[in-house]
Amino acid sequence: MKRWTILVSLALGLAGCAATVDGVAQPVDPTRVAGLEIADGPSGLKPGVLDAGLPVVGGDGGEIDRLAANAVADVQRYWREHLPATFEREFRPLATLVSYDSAGRDRVVCGAPTAGLVNAFYCAGPDVVAWDRGELLPSLNDSLGPAAVMAVLAHEIGHAVQFRLGLPAASPSIVKEQQADCYTGAYFRWVAEGRSPMFQVSTGRGLNEVLTALFRIRDSAGVAFDDDGAHGNAFDRVSAFQFGFTDGPARCAKIDEREIEGRSTQVGSGSAAENVRLDDRRALADLTTSLRQAFRLAATPPTLTTGAACGVTAEDALASYCSESNQINLDLDGLVRIGTPPRRGRQGGIGDFAAFAEVASRYTLAVQQEGGFRLDGPVAAQRTACLTGFWASTLVDGRALTLSPGDLDEAIAEMLTRNSLIAADVRGRTLPAGFARVAAFRDGFFSGTQETCGEKYRA
Template identity: 25%
Template sequence: MTRLTALLIATGLFAAACGAEVAVTATRSDASAGATAAPPFDPGTPAIEDDGNPDDPPSGPTTTPPVTAPTVSDPNAINFGPNKPARPYDDFLLATLADLDTWWEQTYPAVYGEAWQPLQGDVYAAYPQRPDDLPGCGEPRTSYDDVQQFVAFYCGLADFIVYDDGDDGLLAQLADNFGAGTIGIVLAHEYGHAIQQRSGVLRQNLPTVTTEQQADCFAGAWAGRAARGEGGITFSDADVRAGLIAMLEVRDPVGIDQFAPGGHGSGFDRVGAFQVGFREGAVRCGDLIDNPLPLMPNQFNDNNDFANEGNAPFGFDAGDPETGVGAELFGFLVPDLNLFWGIDAEIPDFIPLTLVPVQSEAEAACADLEPGLQNGAALCPSSNTVFLNEPVARSLYEQDTFGDFSLGYLIGVAWAEAAQRSLGSAIEGEQRELINDCLAGAWVQTVIPVDFQLSQPRAEGRTSIVSPGDLDEAVRTAILIGDLDADDNVLGSPFEKIDSFRDGVIGGLNACAN
């Protein structure tokens, strides 16, 4: 009996048939680091229609409906200033602040054992038309240009929050594309920094990424409450999906050392902290200062990685047979997956798979083809083949917000399905799909750079290694292909898929058996 088989049988999964004390603590965006903010994407539709034609328009909704908010009772909860253009989400943000105050009044004593103290300063809307009446944080005043760099920030000096309310700001883009809940989550994150000021966390001179992780967790805890209908704001499944997107949009740009001052974490890290809070609540978030979550590498591995911006060339060439030098994306991913499942995972009956590109689903000659080819890749069990929908794959690869590891994730899931079949899995439906996500994550754990926090020993001959941004691309792909509604129970919702994938990345094969 193999190690993985024993683990899975034992658990019943397989059966016979910001800153310091007074500094600005901010929400980070790509734009804040001198890069262009990633354009939003539609999380509810496949990248390409089933026939694999990249010229076909996507189907389905391109925006999410607004969250449900109560009637606003205090129109002065936000300092809107004298010239503010009206926004369709203004009332929602007022209701969000009221709900955050109510929640923290109830929650802060449970986390820290003392009473909650409301903000002493205001929450300010910043926009180009506003006169110079925004307070400064260590400076006489804050300009709108300053706010644009941060998107939103909390100032511990005077206990206030400022958010970008401009037409062209990232928050307006997120709200337009995914609903007002995204801005609510950003404000909940900034409230998390106000919590840290009250609890003394900001006086500990911790790495920025540690305090950002906890603030992301607090935002997730509030969003979880909204999703469960326990407060004054109610989130739909679409709002939860939008919250995941919001975490991705305020990640550190690839190549940034998240452990350096000002580092906030990759999208994978930020989504993970948000999910921990969502599932486990604010008390769990309070523990993250002493027991932070593991972080993924975000710096380039070498000069070639930097030159390629973390993306291997698209193609199937295996490169030099002796050294692998010159290998293209599938030329090294395919043998690496076969080595992992055949050797590292100790599945003696695992038969190496072949990747075959096709231009349409009609070209995939297979009587028992698994679903998923319209999303990019699908297993043909009878021929031990994974068919790659090449037009879909190229479309994902060429989009800045996806890239090469969107394809690594998709074929990783197909290899995971083959592993389940080799082990005689009797699990069906959504649960099986989520196990595949976890198993794909367990493979990813073994291609994290050596000597990083979660790096694992690997079999001789394995040469794959993740680049910065790769795990963010996998998360985006899970959002793209996940079930639109949590009750669909086909592939799993984006939240469930990311949660399972992350379990595998963090915990390895053992986590997939729990």
């Protein structure tokens, strides 16, 4: 967080995928993700599936190479069906797959030495997809699960699709990368619908693995979207993935520099601001001021206190709204922990914006109560995420708080945790799918008005 200079530009006219009829936003079913039922089954290869048997240059025949080659085969199967159906182009399979060990013997792939190259990439000229079986794919598989590995390979084949569709090689990096993220989302929709003969992915935990992978490989704070090599921050990359998942590959081809410029939250430069602790009296005062500036309540606004939590059933709820006393009770020690950014080799939380947004989410419950909405249940959790996103959009120059690079990525990270409070009802019960949490937050951020949240997320 910062208390000066705006570093994020807002394009309030782009609300994403909200459906409207006669100008009224249609309510979103909290039990579904982009129309699919939320489920938490297994993700990865289906039981009993035989290996596709694709040749892999340099591979060791191990588990990771088999997983990667099977993922490539599955993504190519998707594109053999959808490239002709969507773009009237035949899909030509990749010429070569290459596996290497970034910690092993140095090789040269597509002109790049592989020593220390913890990466996966596509080379357009020789039509090659290559991956690091030594560190990158094993670390993703071990820490997140096979869906994260599938996402990496689907992204790289997304670049191959661009090449086949004739996207100019001189196109900005951000266009190439976010189109590939979007194509990845389109592929995962196909898998989530049960159409893949090889892989499965759950719309709950499985998609969380994918979104977390996008978070991990985001651009660092301070990289602008028009910088050479820019991929996008986590907020924008997840948005692109969700466009593809919700609307399909035709939507992905529409991503261009102008479209990205209109919705990007990554236009600033400079490093992330110094972390602000919520146990600082001025920080709490600034947060309270920002909430009162965003939401004009007719009744007395709620006060922030360090009293005991009330009404919550979720574990580890660090803030709670008490409607009878009109107070937001804070666990300041816990909020400071989650507000401490992680550092290499040290334990940490997420970052200051995550902590600020958790408190803001409890404030929105007072806003909802004044509007006559129910405060419990999954619809209330959706509406809370949406209103918290709207509050974030008001943190512009001249206000008590302003967004700095990395803040919205911290919101993404918080919403992908097991007990996200940004997308939780008054009892601290969070929406079951990270995909739905992020979508609701983004709706509020780009809405330009808090009324959108009440219209779209209503019981």
